[in-house]
Amino acid sequence: MVHGSKASPQDLPSIDKLLRLPSVQPLLTAHGHTLVAIQARVLLDSLRVQAVAGSLQLADIQAETLSISLALGIEERLAPRMRRVLNLTGTVIHTNLGRSVLPQAAIRHLTAMMEGPNNLEYDLVDGGRGDRDSIVEGLLCDITGAEAATVVNNNAAAVLLSIAALAGGREVIVSRGELVEIGGAFRMPDVMASAGAIMVEVGTTNRTHLADYERAINARTAMLMKVHTSNYAVEGFTSSVPESQLALLARERQVALVTDLGSGSLVDMGQLGLPQEPTPQQMLAAGCGVVTFSGDKLLGGPQAGLIVGERDLITKIRKFPMKRALRLSKLPLAALEATLTLYLQPELLTRDLPTLRWLTRTPEQVTATAQALLEPMSAALTPRYTVSLQSMSSQIGSGSLPVDRLPSAGLAISPVLAGKRGTGTALDHLATTLRGLPLPIIGRVADDSLLLDCRCLDDVTEVLAQLATLRERLA
Template identity: 80%
Template sequence: MATTGESVVHGSKARPQDLPSIDKLLRLPATQALIVTHGHTLVADHARHLLEQLRTQIKVDALPVQEIQPESLTLKLQTAIDARLTPRMQRVINLTGTVIHTNLGRSVLPETAIRHLTTMMEGPNNLEYDLTSGGRGDRDSIVEGLLCEITGAEAATVVNNNAAAVLLSIAALAGGKEVIVSRGELVEIGGAFRMPDVMASAGASMVEVGTTNRTHLADYQRAITSRTAMLMKVHTSNYAVQGFTSSVTEAQLAPLAREHGVALVTDLGSGSLVDMAQYGLPHEPTPQEMLSAGCGVVTFSGDKLLGGPQAGLIVGERDLITRIRKFPMKRALRLSKLPLAALEATLMLYLQPELLTRDLPTLRWLTRSQEQVAQMAATLLQPLQTALAGRYTVSLQETSSQIGSGSLPVDRLPSSGLAIAPILSGKRGTGSALDGLAEALRRLPVPIIGRVSDDRLLLDCRCLDRAEDVLIQLDALHTQLA
């Protein structure tokens, strides 16, 4: 094999016997430096894999001998190791126009939650330790007081997501018995999470009443038997039924539930803790409203309109929450210390409601005016035109954002952004050009995610706080496209 400094005839082809042994490759100074940094095991594994790849490539294709020079081998090795140690989960810039984007991690944590989370994870914490008594504590107590103060509930508990909250509530309060639910509320959300399947998994028998578009109070009343344990309402947050419709509210069901001694449970899904209408947004039912209407248990998400980490929050009457908390399934679904820390810090922001649109990213982005978003887009216009000159046109465009993650599905927010179109002689090749641009944006150090619509790539600027996050990457984008 040729060594460092030796001349190689240009165009000569490598042979399998020209490859170094694994021992020789590991003894190269540059490889030794990698071992110091990353340890012998990782470097040796990648070195073996690299040599196997090159050996196969030599047999199948003609490989220039320069490709197996020591400098080339160690560079390939370092590149492979760097790629392997790059986390799969990456921060991205959401310019899709969907504020709470399920595929992009839903709500973004506020800065106070990130700081508190980091502090709590840097060392031991009092997850289940009572600092007052010095004895064992209850992890629910970290957020229960806050949830009760904010919602007016008697008690509260938390699990790892809202699907778990619904499952646990049904299992604990209606396992082996019947749950009455309107046919118009047999929703499917997420990855085939269907209410009938949840009922079966919780060990309850579902009793459907009414029709898809119309359900009346008498339908519930006729369905109640000695086996009935729960009346359930499911907020259809991810779709809307319009036209000739009728449904029964929680306030109408509450007296019926009390009369028959059964639990009234409502699943809000999105779970806003503030009235969105005060910000000029469509109203979304709140846990406070449902509890005031007479619901015994209300479940909702932590990472949607609430603006915190993934969590399933359960609030309601003390005796019902106690039964849920003590149910054996609760331990399997409990919240870990990471989301608990983030949830506590997020809930603390609700004690200062006047500052929410400043401190809570989700609410800040939802309440931005179209004019504010347009100003951000205008800041990016000329630099992006320069970066894409000769290949694409870039123009300002009014557009519509959406809330996302099943929240207020038919409502749109007036927004603004940048429309990017390829410079072509005709329409042929437009799709390929847009795909290439979208891929180049995804390959940036901090990937930028937009959406393709009407033969253009749209970058909606509603969720962009700092123009610098995009501007600093434009040179890299130019290089990607070149």
């Protein structure tokens, strides 16, 4: 029954009637009955709420309008939640934005391995069962100089597994200054407990000496643990014991020395003009028995926990029952192999590895990218916002070198207002609109402006192509 221009709940079609509409038949053919029926119910439930509230128009429940609404609902339901974005935050390795971006070589190899069966655990030489670790172990040993290597699904797992396999039920000595907490409340004391080890703290927050470790070692000691404090810095009156000195003590007292590097760069960052970061190669040369580090930070590959070191220790870790639960699956393993292969040609890394390419961009190069966006962005945002070219400071991110900054450049966007009142609302609206674009653009708000740092922008056309949509949505 029709009540003026408003629609009542009784005016709504049944699900069966909606699905029988001629205009809905292409949707059934394309998507199948199950999904279309579910979305039809969702649509009608939503329209019923509007009808009860008296806000539903008869025009909204005509056959053509219902079909369009149903198609849009299906499209939205099928749209992936995980989407590619443009990282203009100024943080190169952004934890919330997926950390390192895979190189093209890794993407190509990953795709090829996913298109059909592969020899993940199959020996092509003798036709028997293979070991998935062998896919990358040789590469890791060649690059780091380790005797052996294994991999798990992230560095937290690498640390947990190493402690459990080498020190379960026994004591692990660690400096109080290295009892770190990183993302997700991952605390070293909790890791020790989860691994079944007994943590023994030595030294103080700011100063720990070799004698502190010496006094703590006893018959129950299984391991000395070093944790690289990659996500914060302690300055002033500080002291810590280098791995080379701990290695001598560990060897003398016959306990393992394990070092967690966290970000784990495989190249000398200083040679690239970047702040120094300890490498697995240096730690192994200093005498560490086991070194753990991440695959998706400074290494520039997929999420993975890499464990390298002495053969007998790596063998114990590899054979520990927990290893199977933490092992790397075929997708990241394929990407990791291709990424590590790039390190066999170190001179080409700043070209082929996105993370190192972005980190080593000069301020002049970044400024040129920002300059190419300045006028088009100004035209798109006028008259509500002003856009200016501005020097900025990028950071490496994901706990790597937290104090150091990289000179960068980008666009500073400010609202045109009579005073400061309303600035926050205007900036939030702009940031939300940028995030809502087909290819979301993520910047950061600071100093009453929205900053778009161009260090990680390879192709300005990906921004330029969306400016018409941006202008339209802001209007």
